[in-house]
Amino acid sequence: MNFGFTEEQDLLRQEVRKFLDAHAPMEAVRKLAETPEGFSRELWKQMGELGWLGLTIPEAHGGAGLGMVDLVVVLEETGRTLFPSPLLATTLAAAAIRDAGSEAQQARWLPRLADGSTIGTIALQEAGDRFDPAGVRLAGRRVGKDWLLAGDKVQVLDGAAADLLVVAFRTGAGDGEIALGVVERGAAGLTVEATPSIDGTRRVARVRCDGVRVAADALLGGAGTGAPALARLLDRAAAAAAAETIGAAEGALRLTVDYARERVQFGSPIGRFQGVKHPLAEMYVDVESFKSLLYYAAWCLDQGDPEAARFVSMAKAYAGEAFARIGIDGVQLHGGVGYTWEYDIQMYLKRSKWARAAFGDPDHHYDRVARLRTEAR
């Protein structure tokens, strides 16, 4: 029994932290957030060279062949300073192709995702925010061996920057009649429209499909059998978002603790007052706790353990709920300066609004936990 990270994972964490400290301190993150594209192509290239983009891509396809637990380490660190990049999106696109794609499809796309020459994303979500197969309404129409897609996807991570999109669509009216297809930038009928977020470090887009063609060789797995692959992808996405949330929540907690130690009122650092220190203690309890759940969820995903779904949902529900609270309390404990653009804490508050809803909000995941419990009885 060992619930800790390996020496290699600790080294990876140090490496990522050092890189981000050197190239993307908060001032740099703020500058990137103001640029049209929202991230640095130069740093992206370096991340590819360092092997972080292909972390979970098989070695045969240019990646490092590591698992979700390793990815958690990297995402925690990029979350800490809200580092903006299409890392999360690209990693999830690669995961979908690796999970559901044929050997030929993997060979076709994964090496380019691993070195960063292709930016990928997943386009799953539609208006109405349902994170299950029934939430996929974007219609596929069969034309010979190909499929023509019609419909919209929303809040597509880094959609505007993406060269490649893994799109979930409907192949029939039946519950599980879902497929995942790969669509590349510039495809006829594809429109991508950036939808600005209150969080400038997180870019999302609306994707419109008007007769976009998914050729037979771009269909991941068979037509109408995509529901289980979609479910696995959603679990992976929820876990990855929660992993980033660990870092972000710790970042917000650290900022607020530092402020509470420095800010003097009534002749004492405000961190001496229980009205300040208790909410900070609660933040710590929450972060450590959803962190434990998420680490175990990641391990279950790597092992193919059937507990993965329950633990992903528990971790995501708890993370979404706790980080939202941390964002609000963090701003409040800063007092007036927390309201200013100048102080960083507000950036975490904004990120928490994305993190809570991304890939299923707490209600969605608690409902799933309740359902899994009922089914197990």
Next chain:
Amino acid sequence: MDFHLTPEEEAFRAEVRAFLDELLPPGTNAMDPKFVANWQRRVREKRWVGFSWPQEVGGGGGSIMQQVILKEEMAKRKAPPLGACFMGLAWVGPAIVEYGTGAQKQRFIPDILDGKYQWCTGYSEPGSGSDLASLQCRAVKDGDQYVVNGQKIWTSIAMWSKWMILLVRTGPPATGDNKHDGITCLLVEMETPGITVRPIRNMSGGAMFAEVFFDDVRVPVEHRLGEEGQGWKVTVSALAHERSSIAEVEGLLRKLDELVELAEKSVKNGRPALADDGVRRRIARFETRIEAMRMNGMRFLTQQLKGEPLGAETSINKLHRAELEVEMGDLALEIQGSAGHLEKEVDGGRWQRFALSWPEVVIGGGTPNIQRNIIAERVLGLPKD
């Protein structure tokens, strides 16, 4: 990260399970005195009573992982306690093993393992609750005896105990930073003249704890545990043995199962309460916190297995436990609707008793606000109050 057990650990788990299969077949009445006597004899033979203690003193010498496995399997099966002397096994015994003289070990340890009588714990005082180190109960040395005067309170099972582990002040009065000095630990026989025990009735109507008064109570110096003035150290190290979050988790999960059953048979808005989204989500939230406790416990365990001592982290699970005890009992009564306040209408009143007994867990051993102080000061580095 690897949650698999070694073959030896798996073998030990199988041994525990086989034992429980044999002794606890379905339908066992765990209250039957004959069963209890046989159970205690058999677990004692296995050396599972005092399993973590060294074998030299009669313990089981179990490894940390074996202790975890044993506790987990026992809790899963709702097995009766291992041994009968609760506080003796939980912290008095470990303190005697660590700080006791040869004579003290010989005299007390076998009795604790055999569950011959109960121990109680004389720590809290009317003026020293959360701020335990400010205690004032005084002992003055008179030849080969200490003469004790003062009062203790919240002493669980004092009225049924033969011995008490007692903290007294032997040094100068408590002042500021030096209040931990001058505290001494004594082992006191409850039948000693000058001791008066007065049970306190709690809000559930029962009486588990008492006030204990000391009026010129004479305690032989040979019954001092550790050196004079070292009582705080003895106490802190003794309470560090109080860590069983894995067993706690199993207990809470069983309680959650019962809550789900209650929600299934209770009616809310004309349908089972379990079909109500609000109720379902609250239950799922409980499950999430309980599993978080389990996984936190696993992370702490990994730290212990690496030989790193645990610090303030354990306050995390104490806070979860406190919230769960209060909230689960409260939801149970809420689900019962307007019958929730009736004494014995639903399930013989077991949920009412549960919902009125949380302070035992939540207040005892440090209130939630004290746990938050501990985390804020020792982990987050905020200034002390």
